[in-house]
Amino acid sequence: MAPRKLGIPLAVVMGAGLAFTLFPIFWLVMTAIKPPIDWNASPAVWLPSCPTFINFLTLFDPDAIREYGVGGVSQSATAAVFGSILASVASTCISVCIGLFSAIGISRYSKGSRSTPLVILSGRMFPPAAIAVPFVIIFSTVSLIDSYVGLIAVYVAVTLPFSTWMLKSFVDDLPREIEEAAMLDGMTRVKAHLTVTIPLIKGGLFSTTMLVFILNWSEFMFALVLSYSNISTIPVQLSKYVTATAGTLYGVQAALAVLAMLPLVAGGFLIQGHLARGMTFGAIKQ
Amino acid sequence: MGKKNAISIGRMFTTPGQLVSLLVLVMPLAVAFYMSFTDWTPTRGSLAQAEFVGLENYRELLVWDTRFLEAIGRTLALSAICLCLEFLLGLGLAVLFMRSFRGKRALLSAFLTPMMVLPVVVGYTFWMLFQTNGPVNQVLQLLGMAGPEWFKDSTLAFAAVVITEVWHWTPLFFLILLSGLNAVPENPIRAAVILGANPRQVFWHVVLPMLRPVIVVAFVIRTMEVIKLFDEVFMLTRGGPGSSTETISLYIYKLAFNDFQLSYGAAAAFMVLVGSLLLVHLLLTPIKDQLMEDRH
Amino acid sequence: MTRPKLELISLLKKYDGDVVAVDGINLAISPGETLALLGPSGCGKSTTLNLIVGLEQPSSGDIRVDGDSVLNVPAGKRDIGLVFQDYAVFTSMTVYENLAFGLKMRGVPRKTIDAEVKETARFIAMDDMLEVKARDLGGSELQRVAIGRTLVTRPSILLLDEPLSNLETDARLAMRQELRRLRSDLGLTIIYVTHDQVEALSLADRIAVMSDGKIIQTEDAERILRMPGHTHVAGFLGSPPMNLLYADIMKADDGSLLAVAGALSLSLPPLSLLLDYSGGMDCPAALNRMPERDAFIFGLRAEDLTLAPRDDAFLTGVVTNIEPRGGDCILSLDANGTELKAVAPSPCPVGEQEHVGLKLEPADIFFFDRNSNQRLELRFSREADA
Numbered sequence: 001m002a003p004r005k006l007g008i009p010l011a012v013v014m015g016a017g018l019a020f021t022l023f024p025i026f027w028l029v030m031t032a033i034k035p036p037i038d039w040n041a042s043p044a045v046w047l048p049s050c051p052t053f054i055n056f057l058t059l060f061d062p063d064a065i066r067e068y069g070v071g072g073v074s075q076s077a078t079a080a081v082f083g084s085i086l087a088s089v090a091s092t093c094i095s096v097c098i099g100l101f102s103a104i105g106i107s108r109y110s111k112g113s114r115s116t117p118l119v120i121l122s123g124r125m126f127p128p129a130a131i132a133v134p135f136v137i138i139f140s141t142v143s144l145i146d147s148y149v150g151l152i153a154v155y156v157a158v159t160l161p162f163s164t165w166m167l168k169s170f171v172d173d174l175p176r177e178i179e180e181a182a183m184l185d186g187m188t189r190v191k192a193h194l195t196v197t198i199p200l201i202k203g204g205l206f207s208t209t210m211l212v213f214i215l216n217w218s219e220f221m222f223a224l225v226l227s228y229s230n231i232s233t234i235p236v237q238l239s240k241y242v243t244a245t246a247g248t249l250y251g252v253q254a255a256l257a258v259l260a261m262l263p264l265v266a267g268g269f270l271i272q273g274h275l276a277r278g279m280t281f282g283a284i285k286q
Numbered sequence: 287m288g289k290k291n292a293i294s295i296g297r298m299f300t301t302p303g304q305l306v307s308l309l310v311l312v313m314p315l316a317v318a319f320y321m322s323f324t325d326w327t328p329t330r331g332s333l334a335q336a337e338f339v340g341l342e343n344y345r346e347l348l349v350w351d352t353r354f355l356e357a358i359g360r361t362l363a364l365s366a367i368c369l370c371l372e373f374l375l376g377l378g379l380a381v382l383f384m385r386s387f388r389g390k391r392a393l394l395s396a397f398l399t400p401m402m403v404l405p406v407v408v409g410y411t412f413w414m415l416f417q418t419n420g421p422v423n424q425v426l427q428l429l430g431m432a433g434p435e436w437f438k439d440s441t442l443a444f445a446a447v448v449i450t451e452v453w454h455w456t457p458l459f460f461l462i463l464l465s466g467l468n469a470v471p472e473n474p475i476r477a478a479v480i481l482g483a484n485p486r487q488v489f490w491h492v493v494l495p496m497l498r499p500v501i502v503v504a505f506v507i508r509t510m511e512v513i514k515l516f517d518e519v520f521m522l523t524r525g526g527p528g529s530s531t532e533t534i535s536l537y538i539y540k541l542a543f544n545d546f547q548l549s550y551g552a553a554a555a556f557m558v559l560v561g562s563l564l565l566v567h568l569l570l571t572p573i574k575d576q577l578m579e580d581r582h
Numbered sequence: 583m584t585r586p587k588l589e590l591i592s593l594l595k596k597y598d599g600d601v602v603a604v605d606g607i608n609l610a611i612s613p614g615e616t617l618a619l620l621g622p623s624g625c626g627k628s629t630t631l632n633l634i635v636g637l638e639q640p641s642s643g644d645i646r647v648d649g650d651s652v653l654n655v656p657a658g659k660r661d662i663g664l665v666f667q668d669y670a671v672f673t674s675m676t677v678y679e680n681l682a683f684g685l686k687m688r689g690v691p692r693k694t695i696d697a698e699v700k701e702t703a704r705f706i707a708m709d710d711m712l713e714v715k716a717r718d719l720g721g722s723e724l725q726r727v728a729i730g731r732t733l734v735t736r737p738s739i740l741l742l743d744e745p746l747s748n749l750e751t752d753a754r755l756a757m758r759q760e761l762r763r764l765r766s767d768l769g770l771t772i773i774y775v776t777h778d779q780v781e782a783l784s785l786a787d788r789i790a791v792m793s794d795g796k797i798i799q800t801e802d803a804e805r806i807l808r809m810p811g812h813t814h815v816a817g818f819l820g821s822p823p824m825n826l827l828y829a830d831i832m833k834a835d836d837g838s839l840l841a842v843a844g845a846l847s848l849s850l851p852p853l854s855l856l857l858d859y860s861g862g863m864d865c866p867a868a869l870n871r872m873p874e875r876d877a878f879i880f881g882l883r884a885e886d887l888t889l890a891p892r893d894d895a896f897l898t899g900v901v902t903n904i905e906p907r908g909g910d911c912i913l914s915l916d917a918n919g920t921e922l923k924a925v926a927p928s929p930c931p932v933g934e935q936e937h938v939g940l941k942l943e944p945a946d947i948f949f950f951d952r953n954s955n956q957r958l959e960l961r962f963s964r965e966a967d968a
Contacts, residue, residue, distance in 0.1 A: 006387040014382055014393075017375075021397055024453060027421060028411045042419035102303030109296025127514050127555050129539040133548050134314035134321065137333065157310030164303055189295050218404040220517045221535075225543055235406040239521060250414065257407040268402035269395055276465045279401075279458055280503055284465055473670035477728075480635055481684035481735060482658035491683070495674035 031254035039250035055255035080237035088216040091155030099163030107171040146228040170204030207274035322553035343553035357537040376459025401457040409521025412450040440530030466500030586610035593643035603629040605795035616772040618782035621792035627775040663732035667744040669724040673717040684735035706730040722753035813955040827880040846918040859959035881948030887924035895939025
């Protein structure tokens with residue numbers, strides 16, 4: 001049956017939805033390119049009186065930030081951006097690598113396939129604030145607190161069940177016969193996995209990596225409680241602007257928010273086909 | 287190739303993952319679990335020397351801590367309201383997307399965008415939007431209403447949190463329901479049409495029942511997330527005014543990291559965990575048969 | 583003659599672009615008749631059913647039920663039922679709910695529904711499974727529910743889309759019998775889509791053969807096998823189907839005829855024995871109309887080609903393959919570059935690669951027009967041998 005056309009009333013409904021969806025993003029981006037006089041204007045200014053990229057420069061300029069004289073925020077965002085990139089990239093690589101091996105192990109040798117879903121479920125549902133408590137305690141005793149090693153370890157642990165389960169669903173889609181055929185040709189089991197299985201789930205591997213990166217890049221609370229002065233991430237830096245005197249640094253903060261958002265939105269579009277599967281832990285395959 | 291060999295290879299593949307989980311996930315949880323039965327705080331020396339108080343923390347939470355119970359009730363209410371709104375909006379949008387129109391792919395991407403924005407950024411953006419001199423109030427003034435101070439009124443602050451959550455996560459419902467609708471086979475729908483059903487009856491009696499497992503999956507996944515809601519609220523209201531938007535995660539965070547009542551916070555966290563597991567189990571019950579069937 | 587129950591008049595369905603799925607179909611079906619729409623997959627059978635039932639609108643043409651056009655009647659109000667190939671039973675409902683669905687949608691009172699459902703359930707022998715969920719049913723049960731669900735709404739025309747193709751052999755035979763009972767008990771007018779000629783022959787009063795969106799022949803089930811009207815029909819029906827030879831006929835001076843198909847040449851009886859039935863004419867007319875050389879397609883039925891001594895044979899060839907099938911076997915032959923099928927008794931008296939002769943009664947040669955592919959009313963007289 002040919003799908004019905006969208007009539008004008010429904011198009012209006014959809015337009016309203018689209019406006020609701022895009023307006024906050026529009027506002028954020030506009031604020032990021034507003035000059036300081038527009039930031040907190042009353043009534044609010046929708047379009048910048050004179051679009052500027054100065055906020056993006058101020059962000060990375062310690063002197064300029066200090067000049068605004070806002071209490072609490074004395075650091076430029078350089079460290080936070082560096083920290084976010086380091087923590088997210090490192091933890092994503094480790095999590096996906098270990099997850100890939102676990103996925104093959106679970107899918108092909110059904111090792112621990114029964115307990116894993118429960119671990120994932122509990123891991124996903126436990127309030128992070130509560131996991132953070134023992135982390136803080138344990139990390140203080142082994143001096144991993146306020147260090148990137150500690151933060152990366154936490155990110156790996158938190159995303160590992162997710163990457164394992166995602167990758168398992170992709171390995172499950174692959175018929176066993178493919179590896180068995182390679183083994184009949186004289187390959188060892190391990191070599192068959194490495195040279196046959198992994199290249200065949202490239203797409204899934206990429207999507208999983210992207211999703212794990214999104215999770216790590218977005219993470220806020222662990223970074224908040226595990227960082228004091230040595231380390232920082234973008235979300236933590238963003239939250240500090242608010243604690244400063246009622247966030248008068250609108251433009252600079254919005255600029256940082258835009259920078260933080262860009263890779264995720266771009267990455268999200270890249271893996272749109274696997275988004276439903278990723279967001280439902282493989283429950284929905286499309 | 288022996289079976290034994292295969293088993294040892296399997297173990298080799300899964301060991302690193304299990305080790306990491308054990309070290310960085312299970313161990314801290316075990317520590318937290320032990321801690322929840324003590325009265326330890328960082329000022330009282332090491333955890334090993336802390337006094338074992340049995341179920342005292344749990345009793346305190348359930349019997350005396352009205353702020354804890356309120357936070358639970360508030361989180362549940364917030365979840366129920368958000369999930370219902372997200373479901374209805376997401377379903378409506380997904381149904382619209384079953385029709386044909388131009389620029390469908392681009393619009394799909396546009397509608398999915400909020401999901402990919404960092405929670406902290408979402409929180410900050412809506413905090414800007416809901417400022418007293420912000421654009422939301424400006425629009426309200428255009429419509430002839432006085433723009434309120436959103437974050438100074440408990441009901442309005444709660445509403446702001448709901449609106450933020452709905453904006454952020456309706457796309458997930460939309461995405462899941464859309465893939466569900468796309469997977470609905472066409473012939474039962476045609477059969478219903480031939481048997482005399484009108485479009486509304488087709489939707490209610492044929493499409494929705496087939497969509498049920500997908501709907502449950504969406505609710506389960508969102509429930510798991512919304513129960514932990516922290517980032518957006520932290521950015522928007524910090525739980526205020528008073529504790530009127532304090533979610534359970536925010537309360538546990540404050541207990542542990544503002545008041546340093548670590549063992550008490552751990553007890554609260556375990557109660558939340560057990561509660562959420564029960565809730566998810568309850569949600570999954572109606573589709574258990576169908577899920578089992580899919581496995582075969 | 584009674585008024586037709588269902589008429590399709592120049593029915594045409596074009597999709598975006600210029601894909602023509604149904605290309606000007608004309609068909610009239612009498613009340614109580616069972617008609618099989620037979621054709622290979624993708625020939626437009628299912629689209630035709632969708633048009634009749636109202637799921638799709640034709641690009642042009644008309645559909646009439648009892649003489650009235652139903653084009654403006656929406657699907658579900660046309661008094662026509664359709665049973666899908668994959669049954670399309672509502673899996674989340676019980677058998678009872680499935681059967682009750684049509685009446686419930688029409689707002690029939692619950693008591694009436696209950697009575698009707700129970701009656702139908704008895705008819706399809708599902709009355710002891712009313713509370714079973716449809717997703718727990720097997721193939722033939724699903725099939726019965728799908729048919730029962732349609733019958734409850736008492737359509738006067740029932741359309742069946744490949745109703746047996748998803749069933750195991752046993753269930754298929756049983757269901758074939760049930761369909762026959764359905765026809766005789768309810769007196770329904772049935773249109774039945776299939777790609778299986780055995781099914782069509784065993785169930786239908788008439789068969790309409792479809793190809794490329796057109797109906798190329800509509801004929802009594804009995805006759806269509808004996809007298810295929812079109813090369814597509816001839817090449818589709820029968821097992822194995824008729825051999826089709828692109829043959830040129832040449833007239834020798836003495837009036838005898840020679841047929842040439844590629845490197846194969848066949849000597850035919852004299853022209854005087856060729857009869858033209860098209861206008862009730864006899865040999866002289868045919869003789870006069872016959873030019874020096876004419877192009878035909880010959881239809882040679884495999885069953886009519888029988889083994890014979892080589893010196894006495896109509897044609898000879900080398901056996902390339904022998905396919906036994908119980909009672910007899912099918913020979914594939916290479917006759918001077920032309921591939922032919924013939925039927926030999928079992929066990930096969932010849933071996934592969936053997937050079938054999940084949941006999942054919944010239945009267946059994948079918949003539950088809952090479953342009954229209956229609957069968958011509960031409961035949962050699964049986965008296966040829968006399």
